[in-house]
Amino acid sequence: xxxxxxxxxxGLRPTKQRLQICEVLFNTERTFHFTINELEQKIKDxxxxxxxxxxIYNTVHAFEKKGYLKQIPVNSNQTYxxxxxxxxxxxxxxxxxxxxxxxxxxxxxxxxxxxIDGKKIKSIEVLVKLED
Amino acid sequence: xxxxxxxxxxGLRPTKQRLQICEVLFNTERTFHFTINELEQKIKDxxxxxxxxxxIYNTVHAFEKKGYLKQIPVNSNQTYxxxxxxxxxxxxxxxxxxxxxxxxxxxxxxxxxxxIDGKKIKSIEVLVKLED
DNA sequence: TTATAGTTTATAATGGTTCTAAATAGCTGT
DNA sequence: ACAGCTATTTAGAACCATTATAAACTATAA
Numbered sequence: 001x002x003x004x005x006x007x008x009x010x011g012l013r014p015t016k017q018r019l020q021i022c023e024v025l026f027n028t029e030r031t032f033h034f035t036i037n038e039l040e041q042k043i044k045d046x047x048x049x050x051x052x053x054x055x056i057y058n059t060v061h062a063f064e065k066k067g068y069l070k071q072i073p074v075n076s077n078q079t080y081x082x083x084x085x086x087x088x089x090x091x092x093x094x095x096x097x098x099x100x101x102x103x104x105x106x107x108x109x110x111x112x113x114x115x116i117d118g119k120k121i122k123s124i125e126v127l128v129k130l131e132d
Numbered sequence: 133x134x135x136x137x138x139x140x141x142x143g144l145r146p147t148k149q150r151l152q153i154c155e156v157l158f159n160t161e162r163t164f165h166f167t168i169n170e171l172e173q174k175i176k177d178x179x180x181x182x183x184x185x186x187x188i189y190n191t192v193h194a195f196e197k198k199g200y201l202k203q204i205p206v207n208s209n210q211t212y213x214x215x216x217x218x219x220x221x222x223x224x225x226x227x228x229x230x231x232x233x234x235x236x237x238x239x240x241x242x243x244x245x246x247x248i249d250g251k252k253i254k255s256i257e258v259l260v261k262l263e264d
Numbered sequence: 265t266t267a268t269a270g271t272t273t274a275t276a277a278t279g280g281t282t283c284t285a286a287a288t289a290g291c292t293g294t
Numbered sequence: 295a296c297a298g299c300t301a302t303t304t305a306g307a308a309c310c311a312t313t314a315t316a317a318a319c320t321a322t323a324a
Contacts, residue, residue: 037311054275072207073207075211093251118264119263122262125260125261128256129257131252145290145302147301149303150302168280184303184305186281189280
C-alpha cells in the first residue's frame, strides 16, 4: 500500500482507518476542499465499514499537524480543510460557501514589509470573497 | 448624543443598549479587535446596567451588516471582529490568538488576475500567521 | 507471544452561537 | 399625550461543531 510508508515515516501507525481516509483524501485526480461533515459523507460513500466521527476528527487533525492537510481561514461555523498543501490562496463564494483555488501566480507576489520582533511568518493566506 | 444619528440613518433604532455598545466600540482612541466574549467583558466593565448576551450578538451582527464592524477570517472557535473598517490586513499570532493590524501599505497592492464569471470581488483579505 | 503504547470508538461534555416567545420600548399619526 | 404598531431586548432553551473520556482494540517491538 502506498500510504503505509507515508504514515510510518511521519510517526503515525498505518491503521486500517487511516489508510482508508488516505484513499479518500489523497487518491484523487484533483485536490479538494472539505468540511468534516463533507468528509464523513465521502467516507460513508466510498468505504464499507464505518469509521467513527471521532476518528475522522483525530485523523484530520493528525494529518494537518503533519502537513498533509491545510486549514483554510474562512468565517464559517465549520472548519474548512484543503488537500492542496501547496502555497496558494482562495476565492470564497459567499452565496454557497464554496471555495475555489487561486494559484499563487493568479495573485502575484505578496511582500509583507512590516516585521514583528521575535516572530516569524508561518504562512500568508489571501481570501477573496465573492458576491453576485 | 453623537451615535443617535448614525443609528437612525442606518435604520436602527437608537436604543439605550445600542448607544452604550456604540460607546464601547467606537468612542475610543484606537480601533481594536474583539471576540463576543471580550466585548461582553468590556461592556460589563464600562456600563452599569446589564446588557444581555443575546443583545450583544444581535447588535454586533446588526452593526456588521451596516458596515460599522468587520468580521476577520481566522481559524478559531470564536469569531473575531474589528472596529477598523478600512481596507487592511492582519497578522495573527498563533501563540496567543491576538491580531495585529497590517496597513495596506505594509502589504502592497494585491492584484487578483483571475476572474470568476458572474461574480464580483467583495473583499480581499490577507492573513499572515506568526509563530516563534 | 506478550507487553506496551498508540488508536478507535460510542458517548458524554463543552462552548460558541442562534432561536424562542414574552416583556419592553421607540416611533408615528392623531 | 396617547394609542397602536413594530422593533428590540431578554432569559433561557436549543443547536451543533468540536473535544474529552475511558474502555476496547491493535500495531509494533522485544
